[in-house]
Amino acid sequence: MIGLDVGSTAAKMVWIESGGLKFRITSTHNWKELVEGIDGDEIISTGYFRNSVPHRASLTELTAAIYGVRHYFPDAEVIVDIGGQDTKVIDVRNNNFIINDKCSAGTGAFLEFVANYFKIELNELGSMHAMAKRIPDINNTCGVFALSEMISQLVGGYSKEEVIAGMHYAFARRISYMIPQAHKVVLIGGTVKNEGMVAALMDVLNIDVLIPDEPQIINALGALKYYS
Amino acid sequence: MPVKKIGITALVPPELIFSCGVTPFDVNNVIPASRKYPGNKLCAWTAIWKDMLVKKEIEVDSLVVVAGGDCHNALVDGQKAAMSGIPTHFFFYPFDGDPEYLGSQLHRLSLFLGGIKSPEKFKEIGELKKQGQLLDKKRCSGKLSSSEAFRILISFSDLAGDLAGFSMIISDLQEKDIEVRNRVALIGVPPIFHDFHETAQSLDLQIVFDELPYEFIRHGGSNIQEIAVNYCGYTFARPLEFRIDFLKNELKRRRVDGVIHYTQFACHHMLEDEVLREKLDYPMLTIQGDLPGNTPQQVKLRLEAFREMLDRQ
Ligand code: SF4
Numbered sequence: 001m002i003g004l005d006v007g008s009t010a011a012k013m014v015w016i017e018s019g020g021l022k023f024r025i026t027s028t029h030n031w032k033e034l035v036e037g038i039d040g041d042e043i044i045s046t047g048y049f050r051n052s053v054p055h056r057a058s059l060t061e062l063t064a065a066i067y068g069v070r071h072y073f074p075d076a077e078v079i080v081d082i083g084g085q086d087t088k089v090i091d092v093r094n095n096n097f098i099i100n101d102k103c104s105a106g107t108g109a110f111l112e113f114v115a116n117y118f119k120i121e122l123n124e125l126g127s128m129h130a131m132a133k134r135i136p137d138i139n140n141t142c143g144v145f146a147l148s149e150m151i152s153q154l155v156g157g158y159s160k161e162e163v164i165a166g167m168h169y170a171f172a173r174r175i176s177y178m179i180p181q182a183h184k185v186v187l188i189g190g191t192v193k194n195e196g197m198v199a200a201l202m203d204v205l206n207i208d209v210l211i212p213d214e215p216q217i218i219n220a221l222g223a224l225k226y227y228s
Numbered sequence: 229m230p231v232k233k234i235g236i237t238a239l240v241p242p243e244l245i246f247s248c249g250v251t252p253f254d255v256n257n258v259i260p261a262s263r264k265y266p267g268n269k270l271c272a273w274t275a276i277w278k279d280m281l282v283k284k285e286i287e288v289d290s291l292v293v294v295a296g297g298d299c300h301n302a303l304v305d306g307q308k309a310a311m312s313g314i315p316t317h318f319f320f321y322p323f324d325g326d327p328e329y330l331g332s333q334l335h336r337l338s339l340f341l342g343g344i345k346s347p348e349k350f351k352e353i354g355e356l357k358k359q360g361q362l363l364d365k366k367r368c369s370g371k372l373s374s375s376e377a378f379r380i381l382i383s384f385s386d387l388a389g390d391l392a393g394f395s396m397i398i399s400d401l402q403e404k405d406i407e408v409r410n411r412v413a414l415i416g417v418p419p420i421f422h423d424f425h426e427t428a429q430s431l432d433l434q435i436v437f438d439e440l441p442y443e444f445i446r447h448g449g450s451n452i453q454e455i456a457v458n459y460c461g462y463t464f465a466r467p468l469e470f471r472i473d474f475l476k477n478e479l480k481r482r483r484v485d486g487v488i489h490y491t492q493f494a495c496h497h498m499l500e501d502e503v504l505r506e507k508l509d510y511p512m513l514t515i516q517g518d519l520p521g522n523t524p525q526q527v528k529l530r531l532e533a534f535r536e537m538l539d540r541q
Pocket of ligand 1: 271272273274299300301302417492494495496497
Protein backbone atom coordinates (compact mmCIF):
# COMPACT_ATOMS: atom_id res chain seq x y z
CA MET A 1 0.00 0.00 0.00
CA ILE A 2 1.22 3.55 -0.71
CA GLY A 3 0.07 6.98 0.39
CA LEU A 4 -0.04 9.46 -2.49
CA ASP A 5 -0.50 13.20 -1.93
CA VAL A 6 -1.00 15.12 -5.15
CA GLY A 7 -1.12 18.78 -4.14
CA SER A 8 -1.22 21.99 -6.14
CA THR A 9 2.56 22.17 -6.65
CA ALA A 10 4.12 18.82 -5.68
CA ALA A 11 3.23 15.13 -5.63
CA LYS A 12 4.55 13.00 -2.79
CA MET A 13 4.48 9.27 -2.30
CA VAL A 14 5.14 7.36 0.92
CA TRP A 15 5.44 3.64 1.54
CA ILE A 16 6.85 1.32 4.19
CA GLU A 17 9.72 -0.95 3.21
CA SER A 18 11.59 -3.31 5.57
CA GLY A 19 9.98 -1.52 8.49
CA GLY A 20 11.25 1.90 7.36
CA LEU A 21 9.51 4.88 5.83
CA LYS A 22 10.39 5.56 2.19
CA PHE A 23 9.27 8.49 0.08
CA ARG A 24 9.57 10.22 -3.27
CA ILE A 25 8.63 13.75 -4.27
CA THR A 26 8.14 15.27 -7.70
CA SER A 27 6.28 18.19 -9.20
CA THR A 28 2.52 17.79 -9.57
CA HIS A 29 2.48 17.47 -13.34
CA ASN A 30 4.89 14.52 -13.11
CA TRP A 31 2.77 12.60 -10.57
CA LYS A 32 2.46 9.62 -12.94
CA GLU A 33 6.19 8.90 -12.64
CA LEU A 34 5.66 8.15 -8.97
CA VAL A 35 3.07 5.45 -9.44
CA GLU A 36 4.44 3.79 -12.55
CA GLY A 37 3.76 0.05 -12.29
CA ILE A 38 1.66 0.46 -9.15
CA ASP A 39 -1.91 -0.78 -9.20
CA GLY A 40 -4.56 1.86 -8.36
CA ASP A 41 -5.88 -0.56 -5.75
CA GLU A 42 -2.65 -0.08 -3.82
CA ILE A 43 -3.01 3.71 -3.61
CA ILE A 44 -4.60 5.79 -0.86
CA SER A 45 -4.77 9.28 -2.25
CA THR A 46 -5.03 12.72 -0.70
CA GLY A 47 -4.38 16.33 -1.70
CA TYR A 48 -6.11 18.69 -4.10
CA PHE A 49 -6.04 16.15 -6.95
CA ARG A 50 -6.92 13.15 -4.78
CA ASN A 51 -9.88 12.21 -6.91
CA SER A 52 -8.12 12.75 -10.24
CA VAL A 53 -5.53 9.99 -9.65
CA PRO A 54 -6.20 6.22 -9.41
CA HIS A 55 -6.94 5.19 -5.84
CA ARG A 56 -8.47 2.54 -3.67
CA ALA A 57 -9.68 5.18 -1.22
CA SER A 58 -9.19 8.90 -0.85
CA LEU A 59 -9.34 11.36 2.01
CA THR A 60 -8.96 15.10 2.35
CA GLU A 61 -5.58 16.55 3.19
CA LEU A 62 -7.02 17.84 6.48
CA THR A 63 -7.73 14.37 7.83
CA ALA A 64 -4.49 13.04 6.31
CA ALA A 65 -2.55 15.77 8.12
CA ILE A 66 -3.96 14.70 11.49
CA TYR A 67 -2.97 11.05 10.97
CA GLY A 68 0.44 11.91 9.55
CA VAL A 69 1.33 14.34 12.32
CA ARG A 70 0.19 11.92 15.01
CA HIS A 71 2.86 9.48 13.82
CA TYR A 72 5.56 11.92 14.98
CA PHE A 73 3.77 13.99 17.59
CA PRO A 74 0.88 12.07 19.18
CA ASP A 75 -0.01 15.00 21.43
CA ALA A 76 -0.03 17.73 18.76
CA GLU A 77 -2.70 20.34 19.49
CA VAL A 78 -2.62 22.47 16.38
CA ILE A 79 -1.38 21.65 12.87
CA VAL A 80 -0.42 24.38 10.42
CA ASP A 81 -0.09 23.09 6.87
CA ILE A 82 1.45 25.75 4.63
CA GLY A 83 0.90 24.65 1.08
CA GLY A 84 1.69 26.21 -2.28
CA GLN A 85 -1.79 27.65 -2.82
CA ASP A 86 -3.43 27.61 0.60
CA THR A 87 -2.77 27.39 4.32
CA LYS A 88 -4.75 25.13 6.60
CA VAL A 89 -4.88 25.32 10.36
CA ILE A 90 -6.35 22.34 12.19
CA ASP A 91 -7.16 22.48 15.88
CA VAL A 92 -6.91 18.79 16.76
CA ARG A 93 -8.29 19.41 20.27
CA ASN A 94 -11.75 20.30 19.03
CA ASN A 95 -11.63 19.02 15.45
CA ASN A 96 -11.90 22.49 14.02
CA PHE A 97 -10.19 23.82 10.95
CA ILE A 98 -9.72 27.06 9.02
CA ILE A 99 -8.45 27.31 5.47
CA ASN A 100 -7.08 30.40 3.79
CA ASP A 101 -7.48 29.86 0.08
CA LYS A 102 -8.70 33.31 -0.84
CA CYS A 103 -5.59 35.39 -0.39
CA SER A 104 -2.08 34.47 -1.56
CA ALA A 105 -0.37 36.44 1.21
CA GLY A 106 -0.44 33.55 3.69
CA THR A 107 0.53 30.78 1.27
CA GLY A 108 3.69 29.39 -0.30
CA ALA A 109 2.88 31.33 -3.48
CA PHE A 110 3.67 34.58 -1.65
CA LEU A 111 7.22 33.53 -0.83
CA GLU A 112 7.62 32.28 -4.37
CA PHE A 113 6.85 35.82 -5.59
CA VAL A 114 9.57 37.13 -3.29
CA ALA A 115 12.12 34.58 -4.54
CA ASN A 116 11.17 35.34 -8.15
CA TYR A 117 11.57 39.05 -7.57
CA PHE A 118 15.14 38.59 -6.39
CA LYS A 119 15.79 35.89 -9.01
CA ILE A 120 16.86 33.38 -6.38
CA GLU A 121 15.74 29.84 -5.55
CA LEU A 122 12.96 29.44 -3.01
CA ASN A 123 15.25 27.44 -0.73
CA GLU A 124 17.76 30.32 -0.54
CA LEU A 125 15.30 32.59 1.28
CA GLY A 126 16.05 30.96 4.65
CA SER A 127 19.81 31.45 4.53
CA MET A 128 19.43 35.05 3.34
CA HIS A 129 17.08 35.81 6.24
CA ALA A 130 19.82 34.63 8.63
CA MET A 131 22.13 37.38 7.31
CA ALA A 132 19.71 40.23 8.06
CA LYS A 133 20.93 42.76 10.64
CA ARG A 134 17.70 44.76 10.87
CA ILE A 135 14.15 43.84 10.05
CA PRO A 136 12.07 46.41 8.19
CA ASP A 137 8.37 46.72 8.95
CA ILE A 138 6.23 45.42 6.15
CA ASN A 139 2.69 45.87 7.32
CA ASN A 140 0.51 45.08 4.38
CA THR A 141 -1.45 41.89 4.69
CA CYS A 142 -2.19 41.85 0.98
CA GLY A 143 0.46 40.03 -1.07
CA VAL A 144 0.51 42.52 -3.92
CA PHE A 145 0.77 45.58 -1.67
CA ALA A 146 3.38 43.88 0.51
CA LEU A 147 5.52 43.49 -2.61
CA SER A 148 5.33 47.20 -3.38
CA GLU A 149 6.10 47.96 0.27
CA MET A 150 9.11 45.64 -0.02
CA ILE A 151 10.40 47.64 -3.00
CA SER A 152 10.02 50.91 -1.06
CA GLN A 153 12.10 49.44 1.77
CA LEU A 154 14.81 48.46 -0.71
CA VAL A 155 14.81 51.96 -2.14
CA GLY A 156 14.86 53.30 1.43
CA GLY A 157 18.21 51.56 2.10
CA TYR A 158 17.45 48.13 3.52
CA SER A 159 19.49 45.24 2.11
CA LYS A 160 18.02 42.38 0.11
CA GLU A 161 18.53 40.04 3.10
CA GLU A 162 16.78 42.44 5.47
CA VAL A 163 13.84 42.92 3.17
CA ILE A 164 13.49 39.15 2.80
CA ALA A 165 13.43 38.84 6.60
CA GLY A 166 10.78 41.59 6.66
CA MET A 167 8.70 39.64 4.19
CA HIS A 168 8.99 36.50 6.33
CA TYR A 169 7.63 38.51 9.24
CA ALA A 170 4.76 39.87 7.13
CA PHE A 171 3.98 36.29 6.10
CA ALA A 172 4.22 35.01 9.69
CA ARG A 173 1.87 37.72 11.00
CA ARG A 174 -0.65 36.90 8.29
CA ILE A 175 -0.65 33.23 9.31
CA SER A 176 -0.56 33.91 13.05
CA TYR A 177 -4.11 35.37 12.90
CA MET A 178 -5.33 31.91 11.97
CA ILE A 179 -3.53 30.00 14.75
CA PRO A 180 -5.34 29.50 18.07
CA GLN A 181 -3.50 29.61 21.41
CA ALA A 182 -1.72 26.29 21.98
CA HIS A 183 1.49 24.81 23.36
CA LYS A 184 2.06 22.10 20.78
CA VAL A 185 1.90 23.60 17.31
CA VAL A 186 3.20 21.44 14.45
CA LEU A 187 4.16 22.95 11.09
CA ILE A 188 3.98 20.88 7.92
CA GLY A 189 4.12 21.49 4.17
CA GLY A 190 6.96 22.29 1.79
CA THR A 191 7.19 25.97 2.82
CA VAL A 192 8.17 24.93 6.34
CA LYS A 193 11.65 24.02 5.08
CA ASN A 194 12.33 27.78 4.98
CA GLU A 195 14.09 28.41 8.34
CA GLY A 196 13.68 32.16 8.01
CA MET A 197 9.90 31.93 7.80
CA VAL A 198 9.84 29.46 10.72
CA ALA A 199 12.01 31.73 12.87
CA ALA A 200 9.69 34.66 12.13
CA LEU A 201 6.61 32.61 12.95
CA MET A 202 8.07 31.39 16.26
CA ASP A 203 8.92 34.96 17.16
CA VAL A 204 5.44 36.22 16.28
CA LEU A 205 3.66 33.37 18.08
CA ASN A 206 6.14 33.45 20.94
CA ILE A 207 6.30 29.65 21.17
CA ASP A 208 8.54 26.84 19.94
CA VAL A 209 6.92 25.07 17.04
CA LEU A 210 7.45 21.41 16.20
CA ILE A 211 8.50 20.35 12.71
CA PRO A 212 8.78 16.76 11.50
CA ASP A 213 11.97 15.79 9.62
CA GLU A 214 10.22 15.68 6.25
CA PRO A 215 7.34 18.14 6.61
CA GLN A 216 6.35 17.79 2.97
CA ILE A 217 5.40 14.09 3.10
CA ILE A 218 3.18 14.18 6.20
CA ASN A 219 -0.13 14.14 4.33
CA ALA A 220 0.94 11.22 2.12
CA LEU A 221 2.02 9.39 5.28
CA GLY A 222 -1.30 10.27 6.92
CA ALA A 223 -3.23 8.79 3.99
CA LEU A 224 -1.26 5.58 4.38
CA LYS A 225 -1.81 5.51 8.16
CA TYR A 226 -5.53 6.25 7.88
CA TYR A 227 -6.17 3.11 5.89
CA SER A 228 -3.69 0.76 7.53
CA MET B 229 -57.42 41.93 -15.35
CA PRO B 230 -54.30 39.79 -14.69
CA VAL B 231 -53.46 39.20 -11.04
CA LYS B 232 -50.78 41.59 -9.87
CA LYS B 233 -47.33 40.17 -9.17
CA ILE B 234 -45.67 41.48 -6.03
CA GLY B 235 -41.91 41.04 -5.67
CA ILE B 236 -40.79 40.21 -2.13
CA THR B 237 -37.18 40.25 -0.92
CA ALA B 238 -37.48 38.02 2.15
CA LEU B 239 -40.19 36.66 4.44
CA VAL B 240 -43.37 38.70 4.01
CA PRO B 241 -46.44 36.83 5.27
CA PRO B 242 -47.77 35.21 2.07
CA GLU B 243 -51.12 34.77 3.84
CA LEU B 244 -51.64 38.52 3.66
CA ILE B 245 -50.39 38.92 0.08
CA PHE B 246 -52.64 36.19 -1.34
CA SER B 247 -55.63 37.39 0.69
CA CYS B 248 -55.24 40.83 -0.93
CA GLY B 249 -55.85 39.15 -4.28
CA VAL B 250 -52.28 39.51 -5.54
CA THR B 251 -49.44 36.97 -5.95
CA PRO B 252 -46.05 37.10 -4.27
CA PHE B 253 -42.84 36.44 -6.16
CA ASP B 254 -39.73 35.89 -4.06
CA VAL B 255 -37.02 37.64 -6.09
CA ASN B 256 -34.30 35.56 -4.40
CA ASN B 257 -35.49 32.30 -5.86
CA VAL B 258 -34.10 32.97 -9.33
CA ILE B 259 -30.64 33.98 -8.09
CA PRO B 260 -28.75 30.69 -7.42
CA ALA B 261 -29.26 29.50 -11.01
CA SER B 262 -28.94 33.00 -12.53
CA ARG B 263 -25.17 33.01 -13.29
CA LYS B 264 -25.27 36.78 -12.83
CA TYR B 265 -22.17 38.61 -11.63
CA PRO B 266 -23.21 42.11 -10.60
CA GLY B 267 -20.79 45.01 -10.78
CA ASN B 268 -21.25 47.29 -7.81
CA LYS B 269 -22.12 44.99 -4.96
CA LEU B 270 -21.82 44.03 -1.33
CA CYS B 271 -24.12 41.04 -0.92
CA ALA B 272 -24.73 39.30 -4.26
CA TRP B 273 -28.32 38.40 -3.31
CA THR B 274 -29.55 41.97 -3.06
CA ALA B 275 -27.26 43.25 -5.85
CA ILE B 276 -28.59 40.68 -8.32
CA TRP B 277 -32.27 41.14 -7.59
CA LYS B 278 -31.82 44.90 -7.69
CA ASP B 279 -30.10 44.67 -11.10
CA MET B 280 -32.68 42.26 -12.47
CA LEU B 281 -35.56 44.43 -11.26
CA VAL B 282 -34.08 47.62 -12.65
CA LYS B 283 -33.35 45.97 -16.01
CA LYS B 284 -36.83 44.41 -15.96
CA GLU B 285 -35.38 40.91 -16.18
CA ILE B 286 -37.70 40.22 -13.27
CA GLU B 287 -41.03 41.89 -14.00
CA VAL B 288 -43.20 42.79 -11.04
CA ASP B 289 -46.06 45.22 -10.58
CA SER B 290 -44.73 46.37 -7.24
CA LEU B 291 -42.17 45.43 -4.66
CA VAL B 292 -42.17 44.77 -0.91
CA VAL B 293 -38.71 45.11 0.62
CA VAL B 294 -38.12 43.60 4.03
CA ALA B 295 -35.76 46.03 5.62
CA GLY B 296 -36.07 46.65 9.34
CA GLY B 297 -35.02 43.76 11.51
CA ASP B 298 -33.65 41.83 8.59
CA CYS B 299 -31.22 43.33 6.13
CA HIS B 300 -29.78 46.77 5.51
CA ASN B 301 -28.29 45.83 2.16
CA ALA B 302 -31.86 45.09 1.06
CA LEU B 303 -32.95 48.48 2.37
CA VAL B 304 -30.47 50.29 0.12
CA ASP B 305 -30.79 48.08 -2.96
CA GLY B 306 -34.59 48.20 -2.49
CA GLN B 307 -34.45 52.00 -2.67
CA LYS B 308 -32.42 51.78 -5.87
CA ALA B 309 -35.10 49.51 -7.34
CA ALA B 310 -37.74 51.99 -6.19
CA MET B 311 -35.88 54.84 -7.91
CA SER B 312 -36.15 52.95 -11.19
CA GLY B 313 -39.91 53.47 -10.98
CA ILE B 314 -41.18 50.28 -9.31
CA PRO B 315 -43.85 51.09 -6.69
CA THR B 316 -42.12 49.89 -3.52
CA HIS B 317 -43.21 49.36 0.06
CA PHE B 318 -40.76 48.92 2.93
CA PHE B 319 -41.77 46.40 5.55
CA PHE B 320 -40.26 46.37 9.05
CA TYR B 321 -40.23 43.59 11.62
CA PRO B 322 -39.96 44.63 15.28
CA PHE B 323 -36.66 43.73 16.94
CA ASP B 324 -38.41 43.49 20.31
CA GLY B 325 -41.21 41.25 18.99
CA ASP B 326 -44.00 43.75 19.70
CA PRO B 327 -47.17 42.32 18.04
CA GLU B 328 -48.87 45.72 18.04
CA TYR B 329 -46.07 47.19 15.97
CA LEU B 330 -46.10 44.23 13.57
CA GLY B 331 -49.91 44.50 13.37
CA SER B 332 -49.61 48.12 12.26
CA GLN B 333 -46.97 47.17 9.69
CA LEU B 334 -49.26 44.45 8.33
CA HIS B 335 -52.18 46.91 8.10
CA ARG B 336 -50.06 49.34 6.16
CA LEU B 337 -48.92 46.52 3.90
CA SER B 338 -52.50 45.44 3.24
CA LEU B 339 -53.35 49.03 2.24
CA PHE B 340 -50.41 49.07 -0.15
CA LEU B 341 -51.68 45.81 -1.64
CA GLY B 342 -55.22 47.12 -2.05
CA GLY B 343 -56.87 45.63 1.06
CA ILE B 344 -58.01 42.12 1.98
CA LYS B 345 -60.34 40.59 -0.61
CA SER B 346 -60.07 36.82 -0.04
CA PRO B 347 -59.73 36.17 3.70
CA GLU B 348 -60.09 32.40 3.12
CA LYS B 349 -56.50 32.38 1.81
CA PHE B 350 -55.21 32.59 5.38
CA LYS B 351 -56.62 29.15 6.12
CA GLU B 352 -55.72 27.67 2.76
CA ILE B 353 -52.10 28.62 3.27
CA GLY B 354 -52.24 27.33 6.83
CA GLU B 355 -53.20 23.92 5.43
CA LEU B 356 -50.34 23.99 2.95
CA LYS B 357 -47.91 24.89 5.71
CA LYS B 358 -49.09 21.84 7.65
CA GLN B 359 -48.07 19.77 4.66
CA GLY B 360 -44.75 21.58 4.67
CA GLN B 361 -44.25 20.57 8.30
CA LEU B 362 -44.94 16.99 7.34
CA LEU B 363 -42.38 17.10 4.55
CA ASP B 364 -39.88 18.54 6.96
CA LYS B 365 -40.49 15.59 9.30
CA LYS B 366 -40.11 13.14 6.45
CA ARG B 367 -36.71 14.43 5.47
CA CYS B 368 -35.54 14.01 9.04
CA SER B 369 -36.31 10.32 8.84
CA GLY B 370 -34.95 9.79 5.32
CA LYS B 371 -38.31 9.57 3.58
CA LEU B 372 -37.40 12.58 1.48
CA SER B 373 -34.01 13.73 0.22
CA SER B 374 -32.72 16.96 1.70
CA SER B 375 -32.44 18.53 -1.75
CA GLU B 376 -36.10 17.86 -2.52
CA ALA B 377 -37.16 19.04 0.92
CA PHE B 378 -35.13 22.23 0.50
CA ARG B 379 -36.56 22.92 -2.96
CA ILE B 380 -40.08 22.78 -1.56
CA LEU B 381 -39.49 24.53 1.76
CA ILE B 382 -37.64 27.46 0.21
CA SER B 383 -40.60 27.93 -2.15
CA PHE B 384 -42.94 28.44 0.79
CA SER B 385 -41.97 32.12 0.86
CA ASP B 386 -44.16 32.71 -2.21
CA LEU B 387 -45.79 29.27 -2.59
CA ALA B 388 -44.67 29.41 -6.22
CA GLY B 389 -47.31 32.11 -6.72
CA ASP B 390 -49.98 29.44 -7.21
CA LEU B 391 -51.58 27.71 -4.23
CA ALA B 392 -53.29 24.91 -6.20
CA GLY B 393 -50.23 24.24 -8.35
CA PHE B 394 -47.97 24.22 -5.31
CA SER B 395 -50.25 21.79 -3.50
CA MET B 396 -50.00 19.45 -6.52
CA ILE B 397 -46.20 19.65 -6.50
CA ILE B 398 -46.24 18.61 -2.86
CA SER B 399 -48.62 15.71 -3.34
CA ASP B 400 -46.61 14.45 -6.34
CA LEU B 401 -43.50 13.93 -4.19
CA GLN B 402 -42.47 10.28 -3.99
CA GLU B 403 -41.36 8.83 -0.66
CA LYS B 404 -37.77 7.65 -0.46
CA ASP B 405 -35.85 5.36 1.81
CA ILE B 406 -32.58 7.12 2.54
CA GLU B 407 -30.16 6.02 5.20
CA VAL B 408 -29.65 9.14 7.30
CA ARG B 409 -26.08 9.28 8.58
CA ASN B 410 -24.17 12.42 9.51
CA ARG B 411 -27.21 14.49 10.34
CA VAL B 412 -26.36 18.15 9.91
CA ALA B 413 -28.21 21.41 10.35
CA LEU B 414 -27.72 24.19 7.83
CA ILE B 415 -28.01 27.52 9.62
CA GLY B 416 -27.70 31.10 8.43
CA VAL B 417 -29.04 32.45 5.17
CA PRO B 418 -29.46 29.84 2.41
CA PRO B 419 -26.38 29.11 0.27
CA ILE B 420 -26.19 30.98 -3.01
CA PHE B 421 -25.00 27.78 -4.75
CA HIS B 422 -27.86 26.06 -6.53
CA ASP B 423 -26.56 22.49 -5.97
CA PHE B 424 -25.52 22.81 -2.35
CA HIS B 425 -27.89 20.21 -0.92
CA GLU B 426 -27.08 17.69 -3.65
CA THR B 427 -23.38 18.29 -3.07
CA ALA B 428 -23.69 17.77 0.68
CA GLN B 429 -25.71 14.63 0.06
CA SER B 430 -23.11 13.28 -2.39
CA LEU B 431 -20.49 13.76 0.34
CA ASP B 432 -22.63 11.78 2.76
CA LEU B 433 -23.89 14.74 4.77
CA GLN B 434 -27.65 14.71 5.30
CA ILE B 435 -29.09 18.14 5.93
CA VAL B 436 -31.97 17.58 8.36
CA PHE B 437 -32.60 21.25 9.14
CA ASP B 438 -32.66 24.31 6.93
CA GLU B 439 -32.92 27.23 9.29
CA LEU B 440 -34.40 29.98 7.11
CA PRO B 441 -36.75 27.83 5.00
CA TYR B 442 -38.11 26.42 8.24
CA GLU B 443 -39.21 29.93 9.14
CA PHE B 444 -41.27 29.93 5.96
CA ILE B 445 -43.47 27.06 7.16
CA ARG B 446 -43.80 27.65 10.85
CA HIS B 447 -45.69 30.95 11.06
CA GLY B 448 -49.29 31.67 10.19
CA GLY B 449 -52.74 32.56 11.48
CA SER B 450 -56.25 33.16 10.25
CA ASN B 451 -56.28 36.98 10.29
CA ILE B 452 -53.97 39.96 10.61
CA GLN B 453 -54.05 39.99 14.43
CA GLU B 454 -53.07 36.34 14.62
CA ILE B 455 -50.26 36.57 12.10
CA ALA B 456 -49.03 39.72 13.84
CA VAL B 457 -48.53 37.70 17.02
CA ASN B 458 -47.17 34.65 15.26
CA TYR B 459 -44.68 36.27 12.91
CA CYS B 460 -43.14 38.08 15.86
CA GLY B 461 -41.35 34.77 16.37
CA TYR B 462 -39.48 35.16 13.05
CA THR B 463 -36.06 34.46 14.50
CA PHE B 464 -33.93 36.33 11.96
CA ALA B 465 -35.54 39.64 12.88
CA ARG B 466 -35.13 39.16 16.62
CA PRO B 467 -32.21 39.41 19.06
CA LEU B 468 -29.54 36.77 18.60
CA GLU B 469 -30.30 35.14 21.93
CA PHE B 470 -33.91 34.57 20.91
CA ARG B 471 -32.70 32.86 17.74
CA ILE B 472 -30.09 30.80 19.59
CA ASP B 473 -32.64 29.48 22.10
CA PHE B 474 -34.84 28.46 19.21
CA LEU B 475 -31.91 26.81 17.41
CA LYS B 476 -30.87 24.85 20.48
CA ASN B 477 -34.29 23.21 20.65
CA GLU B 478 -34.44 22.44 16.95
CA LEU B 479 -30.96 20.94 16.85
CA LYS B 480 -31.74 18.74 19.81
CA ARG B 481 -35.12 17.68 18.46
CA ARG B 482 -33.57 16.72 15.12
CA ARG B 483 -30.63 14.91 16.78
CA VAL B 484 -28.05 16.61 14.63
CA ASP B 485 -24.39 15.53 14.68
CA GLY B 486 -23.01 18.80 13.39
CA VAL B 487 -23.87 22.27 12.17
CA ILE B 488 -22.94 24.02 8.93
CA HIS B 489 -23.12 27.79 9.20
CA TYR B 490 -23.43 29.33 5.76
CA THR B 491 -22.43 32.97 5.54
CA GLN B 492 -22.72 35.31 2.60
CA PHE B 493 -19.91 37.66 1.64
CA ALA B 494 -20.64 41.19 2.94
CA CYS B 495 -23.61 40.03 5.02
CA HIS B 496 -23.87 41.16 8.64
CA HIS B 497 -24.88 37.62 9.69
CA MET B 498 -21.18 36.68 9.32
CA LEU B 499 -20.57 38.62 12.53
CA GLU B 500 -22.80 36.15 14.34
CA ASP B 501 -20.50 33.23 13.63
CA GLU B 502 -18.38 33.48 16.76
CA VAL B 503 -21.43 33.77 19.00
CA LEU B 504 -23.13 30.79 17.36
CA ARG B 505 -19.92 28.78 17.73
CA GLU B 506 -19.72 29.63 21.37
CA LYS B 507 -23.36 29.00 22.23
CA LEU B 508 -24.18 25.96 20.11
CA ASP B 509 -22.44 22.91 21.44
CA TYR B 510 -21.95 21.03 18.18
CA PRO B 511 -19.08 20.55 15.75
CA MET B 512 -19.49 23.51 13.42
CA LEU B 513 -18.26 24.26 9.95
CA THR B 514 -18.46 27.82 8.68
CA ILE B 515 -18.48 28.36 4.95
CA GLN B 516 -18.80 31.48 2.89
CA GLY B 517 -20.26 32.06 -0.52
CA ASP B 518 -20.26 35.10 -2.75
CA LEU B 519 -21.52 34.64 -6.30
CA PRO B 520 -24.18 32.24 -7.56
CA GLY B 521 -23.36 29.01 -9.38
CA ASN B 522 -22.18 25.51 -8.53
CA THR B 523 -20.75 24.76 -5.12
CA PRO B 524 -17.05 25.68 -5.53
CA GLN B 525 -14.26 23.19 -5.05
CA GLN B 526 -12.98 24.98 -1.93
CA VAL B 527 -16.37 24.60 -0.27
CA LYS B 528 -16.52 20.93 -1.27
CA LEU B 529 -13.16 20.33 0.38
CA ARG B 530 -14.44 21.84 3.61
CA LEU B 531 -17.63 19.80 3.50
CA GLU B 532 -15.72 16.59 2.88
CA ALA B 533 -13.24 17.31 5.68
CA PHE B 534 -16.17 18.08 7.98
CA ARG B 535 -17.78 14.74 7.09
CA GLU B 536 -14.52 12.92 7.82
CA MET B 537 -14.40 14.75 11.12
CA LEU B 538 -17.93 13.67 12.01
CA ASP B 539 -16.97 10.10 11.03
CA ARG B 540 -14.14 10.23 13.52
CA GLN B 541 -16.31 11.44 16.38
S1 SF4 C 1 -27.43 37.39 2.68
FE1 SF4 C 1 -27.37 38.92 4.31
S2 SF4 C 1 -26.91 40.83 3.27
FE2 SF4 C 1 -27.59 39.38 1.71
S3 SF4 C 1 -29.79 39.71 1.54
FE3 SF4 C 1 -29.52 38.10 3.03
S4 SF4 C 1 -29.47 39.13 5.02
FE4 SF4 C 1 -29.14 40.68 3.43
